[in-house]
Structure formats: structure tokens, C-alpha cells
Amino acid sequence: MPRIELQTKIKASKEIVFDLSRSINLHKISTEQTNEEAIAGKTSGLIELGESVTWRAKHFGFYQILTSNITKFERADLFVDEMVKGAFKAFKHEHHFIDTNGETLMIDYFDYESPFGFLGKLAYKLFLLKYMTDLLTERNRIVKDFAESDKWKQLLV
Template sequence: MPLLVVVTRARCSPAVLFDLALDVDAHAESLPRSRETATTRGARVLGPGDEVTFTARHLGVRWRLSSRITEHERPHRFVDEQVRGPFASMRHEHLFEADGDGGTVMTDRMHVVAPLGPVGALAGRTVLWPHLRRLLRERGAHLATVAAARGQDL
């Protein structure tokens, strides 16, 4: 199972970044080019067991992915896993650590298996994984900026 790892540094507490990472509106706003929307059955800030469906355009294709929060340890860690969507499987672990200098290090660890066996694996290595890594970097940078703009620095 391929593993993508992206590290983001932010000038805010782990709790602030943790909460922003679970805010579906902040998530959708982080990728304006994809015109992403997020649909939930409840709160706009997700908690344990909550599901969200993201719809967006990536790589010229309209994608729809539903994910559930399967692990939730505020403010240090949460995991979301695909329950319906384009991948054979997807598990995304979000880790939040104080950096010792008044900020937070957020680490995204995303395990993704492409559909379609060997053909999907080839497409994953050449197109999909680099695209997902870029999306994770953009999302992390956006969340760090939002935390600072809201005056939530330490």
C-alpha cells in the first residue's frame, strides 16, 4: 500500500490545527481550483464516527469520495478512511505535535491503493500519488494560514 507523507508547520497550538483539519468548510476552501464541496449529515466540524462526502474536479475528472472518522484522539491524532469512492482503499492519518517553539507540526500519512490492479498501480505512481501529495501540501498550507488569520497563534 503506497504511503504519502507530508509535513506542515503552523504557528498555532495543536488543538487549533486539529480542529481546523476537521472543519469540512476549511478543507473545501483549501482547494479552490477543484471547486470542492463537502456534504455531511451533521456538524461542519467532524468528530468520531462522522462521515463526509467530498465532490471535486481533479485531473479533469469529477471525483466523489466519502470518508469516515475512524479514530479521534484530540488534539493529537485522527484517522479518516474511505467508505465509498474511487480508490481500492484509502486511510489518512493526521498527526499533530507541538514543535517546542510555540507552533505545531502536522504530519499527514495517507495510504492509498488505486483501483484496477497493475494498470491502476502504474497510474498511481506516475499521476495520482504526485497529485495527492500536492493536494496535501496545499491543504496544509491553507490550514496554517487560516489559523494565523483568525488570530489563533500562541
């Protein structure tokens, strides 16, 4: 299963970064380019252990539906979301948060498996790896922007 690993340093407390990372509202902001909308399950606020969210988004010119569930949750240190239903054969996204002298190191591990056997592996090599890396990088850029400014107060207070 391919893995994307991203590390983002953020000048904010890990509690703020953790909460922004599990904010349905911030996720919508960070995925404006794909027109993502939470349509079932937890559709706003902060997602918790055992909760799920179903997203509708436009990828590669087609609207797709994906449901993920929070399967692990350790307040301010880690949470994991895993696909229950969607376009991937499987995915698991681990979100880790480490306090580094008043800053936060946010580490993402995104493990996924493309559908369609050989064709899925070919798609992974040709464009899916870059597409998913860019999507996650943009999400992290938005988390960083909100956490390092007063924008986080719009979502968490």
C-alpha cells in the first residue's frame, strides 16, 4: 500500500493544531478547489472517536462520495480516520501532533490502495500520488495559516 508522509511545522500549540485538523468546517475551507461538502454523519464542528463523515467532492471531473470513520483518538496527540466507503480500495490517514518547544510538528501518514488492480497501480504512478500529495499539502497549509493567525478563533471558540 503506498504511503504519503508529510511533516508541517506550525507556530501554535498542539491543542489548537489538533482541533483545527479535526474540524469539519476547516476541512471544507481547505478543499474549496474540489467543492467538498459534508453530506452525512458529522457535518460541522469537531469530529470525535467513533464518528463518521460522508463527503461529496469533485475529483478528476466527477463527483465522488467518500465516508470515513475516526478509529483512534488520543486528545492532542493523534487521531486516525479510515475510509468505510469510497473510491479507494482502502485508506488510512494518521494525524500525529508533537510539541517541539512551543511549536507543533504535525505529521501525516496517508496509506491508501487504489482500486482497479493493475490500472489502479498505473494511475497511482502516473498521477494519483502527486494529486493526493498536493491535496494534503494544501490542507496542511490552511491548518498552518489558521493556527498561526487569529483565524482559528473563528472555528474553535
